[in-house]
Amino acid sequence: MAKVLMKGNEVVAEAAIRSGCRLFFGYPITPQTEISETLAKRMPQVDGLCLQAESEVAAINMVLGASAAGARVLTSSSSPGISLKSEGISYMVGSDLPCVIVNVQRGGPGLGGIQPSQADYYQATKALGHGDMHLIVLAPASIQEVADLTMEAFDLADIYRMPVMILADGALGQMMEPVNFESRPSRQIPEKTWAAGGHGDKRKNNIINSLYIQPDELENMVVERFKRYAEIAEKEVKHEEYLTDDADIVLVSYGITARISKSAVNMARANGIKVGLFRPITLWPFPSKAIHAIGKKTKAILTVELNMGQMVSDVKLAVENACPVEFYGRTGGMLPSVEEVYKKIATMAAELK
Amino acid sequence: MVVFDKPKALADAPFHYCPGCTHGIVHRLVAESIDELGCEGRTVGVAPVGCSVFAYNYFNCDMIQAPHGRAPAVATGVKRAKPENMVFTYQGDGDLAAIGTAETVHVGARGENITIIFINNAIYGMTGGQMAPTTLPGQVSTTSPYGRNIKIQGHPIRICEMLSTLDGTAYAERVSVDSFKNIKKAKSAIKKAFEIQQAGLGFSIVEVLSTCPTNWGKTPTEALEWLRTDMIPYYPLGVYKDITAKGENRHV
Numbered sequence: 001m002a003k004v005l006m007k008g009n010e011v012v013a014e015a016a017i018r019s020g021c022r023l024f025f026g027y028p029i030t031p032q033t034e035i036s037e038t039l040a041k042r043m044p045q046v047d048g049l050c051l052q053a054e055s056e057v058a059a060i061n062m063v064l065g066a067s068a069a070g071a072r073v074l075t076s077s078s079s080p081g082i083s084l085k086s087e088g089i090s091y092m093v094g095s096d097l098p099c100v101i102v103n104v105q106r107g108g109p110g111l112g113g114i115q116p117s118q119a120d121y122y123q124a125t126k127a128l129g130h131g132d133m134h135l136i137v138l139a140p141a142s143i144q145e146v147a148d149l150t151m152e153a154f155d156l157a158d159i160y161r162m163p164v165m166i167l168a169d170g171a172l173g174q175m176m177e178p179v180n181f182e183s184r185p186s187r188q189i190p191e192k193t194w195a196a197g198g199h200g201d202k203r204k205n206n207i208i209n210s211l212y213i214q215p216d217e218l219e220n221m222v223v224e225r226f227k228r229y230a231e232i233a234e235k236e237v238k239h240e241e242y243l244t245d246d247a248d249i250v251l252v253s254y255g256i257t258a259r260i261s262k263s264a265v266n267m268a269r270a271n272g273i274k275v276g277l278f279r280p281i282t283l284w285p286f287p288s289k290a291i292h293a294i295g296k297k298t299k300a301i302l303t304v305e306l307n308m309g310q311m312v313s314d315v316k317l318a319v320e321n322a323c324p325v326e327f328y329g330r331t332g333g334m335l336p337s338v339e340e341v342y343k344k345i346a347t348m349a350a351e352l353k
Numbered sequence: 354m355v356v357f358d359k360p361k362a363l364a365d366a367p368f369h370y371c372p373g374c375t376h377g378i379v380h381r382l383v384a385e386s387i388d389e390l391g392c393e394g395r396t397v398g399v400a401p402v403g404c405s406v407f408a409y410n411y412f413n414c415d416m417i418q419a420p421h422g423r424a425p426a427v428a429t430g431v432k433r434a435k436p437e438n439m440v441f442t443y444q445g446d447g448d449l450a451a452i453g454t455a456e457t458v459h460v461g462a463r464g465e466n467i468t469i470i471f472i473n474n475a476i477y478g479m480t481g482g483q484m485a486p487t488t489l490p491g492q493v494s495t496t497s498p499y500g501r502n503i504k505i506q507g508h509p510i511r512i513c514e515m516l517s518t519l520d521g522t523a524y525a526e527r528v529s530v531d532s533f534k535n536i537k538k539a540k541s542a543i544k545k546a547f548e549i550q551q552a553g554l555g556f557s558i559v560e561v562l563s564t565c566p567t568n569w570g571k572t573p574t575e576a577l578e579w580l581r582t583d584m585i586p587y588y589p590l591g592v593y594k595d596i597t598a599k600g601e602n603r604h605v
Contacts, residue, residue, distance in 0.1 A: 023434060049433055053426065054459040061423035061456070065430020068417045069397065069438070073430070091420045196415035197435045201394035207409045209418040 003178035008146050008168065009034035011179055012076065012102055013042060015150035018181050021072040021100070022048035025062035027055055027081060030114045031170040032104035035076040056081040060088030060101075067097040068208040070195030072154055076102035078170075079120050080111060082128075089163055090129025094210025096194070096225070098157035100150065101135075102166040104173035105306075107333040115333025116170035116256060118306035124167045125284045125314070132222050134229055136164040136236065137283040139254040143177035148184065149281070155187045156236065160228055161194075167283060169306065171256040171335065229285075238281035239290055243269065247276030249348055250294050252315050253304040254280045256335070261304045264341035271342075273349045283311070288318035295319035299352050304341055305329045360384035362393045362413050369407055373566040373573025375530045376404060376472065379539070380411050382530075383443070383470060386544040387414065390551065396439040397431050399424040401448040404478035404565075408443045422453025425460040428467045439550060441468040447477045450486040450510045457516070464521025464555035468546045471512060474563040475584060482568030486510045489587055494568075509587065513560045517594035523555035525593040529562040529585060531577045538590075554596060562588055 006014070012035050016024070024043060026036040039050040053059035059075050066073040077085060082103045092099060105120050107113035124137045136156050138149040146168065153164040196206040212218035242262060244250055249268075253261040258279040268275040278294055280287050295301060300323055303312040312327040319325055328344045330336045359365070363384035370376045387393050396414035400406055402421035409416035419427040424442035432440045449457050449471050460467060476494055477483040484494040484501060487509050491500040501509075513525045524546055528539035539561055546557035562584050564576035571579060592598070 023430075025430065051429075051433060054455050057423065058426040058429075058456050058459065061420060061426035062430035062433070064419070064423075065399070065417065065427035065432075066434040067430070068427070069431045069434040071434035073434070087420055088423065095418075196397055196417050197431070198395040198397060198438050199393075199415055205413050205415050207416045207418075209409055209416075211406060211418055 003180045005176050006143065006179050007034060007174060007176050008143050008172040009104065009174070010038045011143055011146045012150050012166070013038035014181065015147045016074045016100070016154070017042055017046055017048070019072065019151045019154040021074050021154060022046065023066045023071050023073040024048070024050045025053050025059040025066070025073070025075050026077065027053050027059050029078045029081045031106060031173050032076050032078045032102065034173070035102065056084035057087065060085040063099050064088055064092050064095070064097060067092065067099045068095070068195065069197035070192045072158070074100045074102070076104065078104045078106045079108050079117070082120065082123065086129045089135070090131055090133060091210050092163050093129060093133040093135070094131065095208050096161040097163070097208065098161050099163045100153045100157055100166065101163055102168065105167065105169045107331065113333040114170065116306060116335060117331065117333055118169055118255060118257060119310070119331060120167070121283065121305065121307060121310035124165055125286070128165070132226070134284050135162065136160070136232060136285070137167050138164065139167050139281060139283050140172060141255055141258045141279060143172070143175065143179050146172060147179050147181055151184060155189060158189045159187060160232055167255070169256050170333070233285035236282060237285050237287050239287040240279045240281060242277040242279070244276030244278060244294060244298070246274055248274045248299045248352060249302060249345060250276045250278050250298045251302050251304055251345070252278045252280070252291065252311070254283060254311070257304050257306055260336060260338055260341060263338040264345060267338060267342045268345045268349075271346070273345060275345055286314050286318070288314070291315055291318035292320060292322070295322035298323060300348055301325045302344060302348060303327050304336070306335065307331050360388045362387035364411050364413050366410050368411065370404065371567040373564065373576060374404075375563040378530045378536060379470065379472060379561050379563065380408070382536070382540045382543050383441070384412060385540060386547050389544060390439075390547055392439045392547070392551070395437060396441070399428045399431070399440070399442040401442065401444040403445040403448045405443055405445060405472065406479065422448050422451070423456055424448065425453065425456040425465070425467070425469065429460060429463070429465050432465065432467050436466070439547060441470060441547070443470045444472065445478065446471070446473045446475065446485045446487040450512055457512070458519070461516045461519040461522045461556050464523070466550055466553055466555060468550050469558040470543065471558055471560040472563050473512070473560050473588065474565040476565050476568045478565050478568055489583060511588060513558065513593040516558055521556050522558070522594050523596045524549045524557040526595070527560040527562065527588060527590050527593065529580060529590055531562070531564070531580045535590070549597065562590070
């Protein structure tokens with residue numbers, strides 16, 4: 001299929017449809033509204049439904065219901081809206097329900113701003129809801145990857161029976177790049193024998209529930225879920241490396257920031273500084289083993305993010321003091337320029353001499 | 354010959370409800386309606402948070418437990434995914450009329466083709482007798498120990514009256530389970546609500562005035578009496594909207 005020029009938010013919508021998702025529940029919020037606007041047009045063309053809920057809270061609970069009934073289902077929002085969805089996300093995790101949630105991040109806290117941000121990293125990877133829980137968190141860095149990871153997210157959600165988050169940002173949502181939706185190798189999707197969509201007098205009733213009033217029962221449920229998390233950490237971690245083999249300094253960044261970092265790496269290489277880039281694609285599970293290996297062979301690491309320093313704590317944990325880990329970031333919706341990042345690299349390179 | 358038996362749709366599980374609580378009666382009426390309509394295999398029930406949270410253990414149809422107040426949104430998701438399903442929520446007054454007010458109003462506004470069974474006992478039961486949105490003026494609860502003062506805590510909400518103003522509401526009736534006669538009427542209302550959903554006519558709700566002897570601090574019989582003398586005057590029984598009716602109840 002030929003490539004088409006599309007906006008990130010539109011690509012999320014199209015990729016969802018191509019993944020067999022026929023239900024979307026959402027609530028308008030900048031900078032992700034084009035996802036629901038696109039689906040409002042596209043869903044009726046494929047006998048699907050795009051329903052605007054009365055709130056993000058209602059939207060995620062509609063997702064819960066549709067998922068419980070066995071459907072592939074999508075919701076999307078931006079930072080303040082994700083906070084509102086966190087109750088429903090926790091219940092979906094506790095009920096082992098799959099869905100895909102897109103967060104096109106904007107600046108925070110509070111109403112914050114509407115410009116690109118990565119300030120929800122902690123929320124996405126550590127605290128998307130109350131309780132012992134994780135979501136698989138995928139961080140695309142290009143519009144093509146928005147398409148690929150959105151389609152991948154639906155499979156991962158169904159395979160592991162859990163919500164999967166696409167952690168994007170306002171820049172990826174709004175920018176246009178060529179994309180194709182070629183077919184990916186399809187994964188084995190287990191049958192949803194657990195779904196509560198009517199037993200049809202053919203089986204015992206199914207119960208979708210996150211309440212376990214006996215503490216030992218609840219502990220067992222959580223421990224079993226964490227075994228699944230361990231399997232995911234074993235099988236599904238993804239990252240990309242660029243010029244890391246001989247690098248004295250390795251930048252670690254994801255999403256739109258990885259694009260800026262890559263340009264800064266090229267600028268540094270042109271100026272004779274040996275720099276590479278490590279780009280996590282799964283933020284949970286985090287590519288800790290690969291970063292640990294980098295930490296052991298490079299002289300210093302620089303984490304670049306659109307926040308005050310969040311992923312840098314995971315990088316430090318992974319590196320285990322094998323080398324110094326520094327941070328550079330802008331926040332509030334500000335994007336660092338390539339020169340800004342390069343300047344930081346040059347300063348670090350000078351200190352290493 | 355068996356003349357009185359447990360409905361097929363009611364699970365063979367002991368209720369956890371307190372002595373004198375009327376949840377058990379309403380569960381039975383819901384199950385009888387499912388049996389009579391022969392729809393258990395395509396019915397999905399949504400349990401709330403509150404005393405009836407364990408409703409998922411008491412019905413033999415597929416069941417989903419929803420976050421507090423969100424049952425109508427969860428039911429919406431089920432119904433939109435599988436429109437052929439009969440979808441009902443079973444919710445108490447705190448769940449439906451406080452934390453879940455927005456979700457409740459909007460299923461009415463959308464004319465969502467689901468049925469809500471709304472248990473109004475004017476108190477929070479599960480957490481131990483706190484003030485509910487439907488607690489009567491002057492009524493004592495653990496969080497209105499001097500009686501609900503409308504100047505401080507505001508007024509109760511009359512849900513059926515409010516929802517009957519919405520164009521998407523097809524059927525809204527308030528019933529009571531304080532007497533044999535009223536239990537029979539409650540049964541007819543619940544079955545009718547399901548039939549309205551089956552016919553695809555839109556949103557239906559049956560509000561059931563119920564007792565909570567434990568948290569009201571009354572014996573079961575005193576509680577039934579208080580329901581009659583205090584609750585019914587504030588929450589009059591009757592059909593508030595029925596788009597299948599001819600005449601005055603069509604729009605109230």
